[in-house]
Amino acid sequence: MFHLRVLVPAEQSAAALSLLRDQVGVTHVVLLAGAALEPAGDVVEALVTREAADEVLAALCELDLDHLGGITLEAVDTVLSDAADRAEEAAPGDPADAVVWEELLAKTGEEAKPSLTFQSFLTLACLLAAVGVVTNSPVTIVGAMIVGPEFGPLAALAVGLVRRRGDLLRRAGLALAIGFPLAMLVTAGATVLEGAAGLFDRGTVLSAHQVDFVYQVGPYSLIVALLAGAAGMLAMTSAKSAALVGVFVSVTTVPAAGYAVVAAVVGEWDRCLGSLAQLVVNMIGIVLAAAGVLLLSRRRIGHDRPLSRN
Structure with a gap:
């Protein structure tokens, strides 16, 4: 899985959160209001399955968050979570076959x-x-x-x-x-x-x-x-x-x-x-x-x- 962190202007936090909550293969969604200093705004974090990562990144970029804020994606080797297991099962395809273009x-x-x-x-x-x-x-x-x-x-x-x-x-x-x-x-x-x-x-x-x-x-x-x-x-x-x-x-x-x-x-x-x-x-x-x-x-x-x- 990937750990996703997004720096979001405060006025777009609701849209980013809604996107992540509705996306298959995403879990552990966290909002840190006002935590980002440069650029200023909120910090949204989540765990994303490899199969869903490409689609999630594309959707976040459509909100222009790669320019208005920032998007960070890093691999996570070990996750102990039933919610993460359910996200893996719900995401279509196999992680080994997924191409994360970004x-x-x-x-x-x-x-x-x-x-x-x-x-x-x-x-x-x-x-x-x-x-x-x-x-x-x-x-x-x-x-x-x-x-x-x-x-x-x-x-x-x-x-x-x-x-x-x-x-x-x-x-x-x-x-x-x-x-x-x-x-x-x-x-x-x-x-x-x-x-x-x-x-x-x-x-x-x-x-x-x-x-x-x-x-x-x-x-x-x-x-x-x-x-x-x-x-x-x-x-x-x-x-x-x-x-x-x-x-x-x-x-x-x-x-x-x-x-x-x-x-x-x-x-x-x-x-x-x-x-x-x-x-x-x-x-x-x-x-x-x-x-x-x-x-x-x-x-x-x-x-x-x-x-x-x-």
Whole structure:
């Protein structure tokens, strides 16, 4: 369930309370008159089932409370209440199947920001991938997959496509368009220094057969990307974040970027182009599958209410 807190102008408290009381899947409704100081007004709180959250948020936004006051939604792990149990039973559908669009937009929007933290993780992941290539270490390649933060912007692209949110598409596209080239440039510099120090040579890269899968593009490259994208979006919409680790290990995005850099440094342009193709195929597959999952979820829910403007 979710804990909902709404800051409401005093003159609209009655409307907000009526809305929550009439809504299936809402219980523990509380009014704290005059408790809000900035912005001034009342505070209305309630417990909301995951199945009802999207509808409740849309209704509150129709009252313009996201602009006149404020709406906060946070997950509650444990609730001991017969009233909450009845609300869960009354709400249609299953909590695991419910998509809370505002939550998803906030999550993907935050992860799609081209921030210093995002760039740092992506650069470190590319460096790890390059080390995995020159040391012929699949374990290091897997480590690079896990460290890489690129699924966030890719998921944001899928959400932006389904919701037709140009701002989210631009933000995620910018993060990827700046992030990968910059990470690869830093990795190229580090790889050149390693080569000059005699840590590896062209023969080392050519004999690294355990990591050949990184640049070898085939039908299963797209199949794995599609499956991983679908699993990743299901994990995000159902709040089963543990499944995301499996998604990170499944896709060959960061390893492909790292391999492309190493191959370019040693002059193996066929492998470099193959790695770049692997990167593109994986990114496209992830976005398409993630968008497909969201489209199916929207059809299953049977409505598509406009979200608050933010």
